[in-house]
Amino acid sequence: MFKNTRDGGGDGRYASWTRDFESERERRARQGDPEWARGAALPPALVRSLRRFQVGENGDGAELIGKADRAGDPTYAAAARLFVAxxxxHARLLAELLAAGGAGTLEAHWSDTAFVRLRRLLGLRLELLVLMVAEVVALRYYRTLRDGRVDPLLSEVAGRVLADEERHVPFHCARLREGFAHLPGPARRLATAGWRALLAGA
Ligand SMILES: [Fe+2]
Ligand SMILES: [Fe+2]
Known part of the structure; x- marks a missing residue:
């Protein structure tokens, strides 16, 4: 899970991630939003799950940014800010989608509140491991929605979010690989096993 997908080393290790996040932000600005006025026909069960994901996407970015700042690598901190943005x-897109389907958003959901509390207790590395569980769950969720042919606006939003999520996992992996690099092999394997157990639980 900690495979490096880019050339690391030296300062500016995360400069290429920052460039990617920035060029995606520009691409999004050029593309504009989906046509919300089209409306969406969202089955009630889907509204429930979308609301939970909407709360989760809003998450606890300030906490992660604080930890990234304290990690002492400004290029990583810059990339982490763009990741949180x-x-x-995503939270904004899901809120718009819910509105297009005539549904509102939730204030908070217990599962997310628990998740945020758990993450607060952790250092950056463990927080990223927990966050990765959410990212992998999100990949499956958005892929199912994109391909599900339930509603065109829903598929479009899910496809856009999914394209971002597919970049998030390797971004966290790059940081984790670096974070765990100094650990001996058995400890690294233990971390990987623990992470898989957490994923299975989720
Ligand atoms: Fe997301
Ligand atoms: Fe993500």
Missing amino acids: EERN
């Missing part, structure tokens, strides 16, 4: 944009 992307997740907040």
Whole structure:
């Protein structure tokens, strides 16, 4: 899970991630939003799950940014800020989608509140491991929605969010790989096993 997908080393290790996040932000600005006025026909069960994901996407970015700042690598901190902005944009897109389907958003959901509390207790590395569980669950969820042919606006929003999520997992992996690099092999394997157990639980 900690495979490096880019050339690391030296300062500016995360410069290429920052460039990616920035060029995606520009691409989104050019593309504009989906046509919300089209409306969406969302079955009630889907509204319930979308609301939970909407709360989750809003998440606890300030906490992650604080930890990234304290980690002492400004290029990583810059990339982490752009990552958090992307997740907040997902929350915005899901809120717009719910509104297009005639549904509102939730204030909070117990599962998310528990998740945020858990993450607060953790250092950056463990927080990223927990966050990765959410990212992998999100990949499956948005892929199912994109391909589900339930509603065109829903598929479009899910496709846009999914494209971002597919970049998030390798971004966290790059940081984790670096974070765990100094650990001996058995400890690294233990971390990987623990993460898989957490994923199975989720
Ligand atoms: Fe997201
Ligand atoms: Fe994500």
